[in-house]
Amino acid sequence: MGRAGWAYDSLRQFADHWTGPNGLHFNADLAQSGTSCFRYPPGVYGPFTIEASCGIAAGIGDMLVQGWGDRVRVFPAVPDRWRDVAFRDLLTEGAFRVSAIRQAGRTVWASVRATVARRLRLRDPFGGNEPVAEGARVRREGDDWVADLAAGQTLTLCSPQGGAALAAAVAELCRCGEPG
Secondary structure, three states: OOOHHHHHHHHHHHHHHHEOOOOOEEOOOOOOOOOOOOOOOOOOOOOEEHHHHHHHHHHHHHHHEEEEOOEEEEOOOOOOOOOOEEEEEEEEOOOEEEEEEEEOOEEEEEEEEEOOOEEEEEEOOOOOOOOEEEOOOOEEEOOEEEEEEOOOOEEEEEOOOOHHHHHHHHHHHHHOOOOO
């Protein structure tokens, strides 16, 4: 957690050197970059491992949100180069469905929906600034925002500096994938 540059570089290396043009993971350094001493003869592609191709998507998901140790962490390993990023409805350990927006390198909005009744411990993604909370009573406990949520209940936290740009970003995120 918190090793954003390393996470990004690892995913880039995996994608650039170990996957083919079709996205499948091959058991060799296809770019012959020197990241492995295992090579196939030129023009020969060895066996691929279909399940390893999901590694890039899983890695990106873990950079965006993590739920472990009874805490949800939003943007725990997002590299500095990802100044504006958003995700919608990623599931975490603890049965939470999480969406969030980051603008200009800062988290400005997060929404957490409990799929079962339980306590949410959200590691503060707002850099110590107190967000505006809607949908549930929330309290600060150390580095976490804590709320007891019923099944189906959603807690939304928003940076008080959000303004019109944030409202537009939230509206776009909510429309993403909707018909129409």
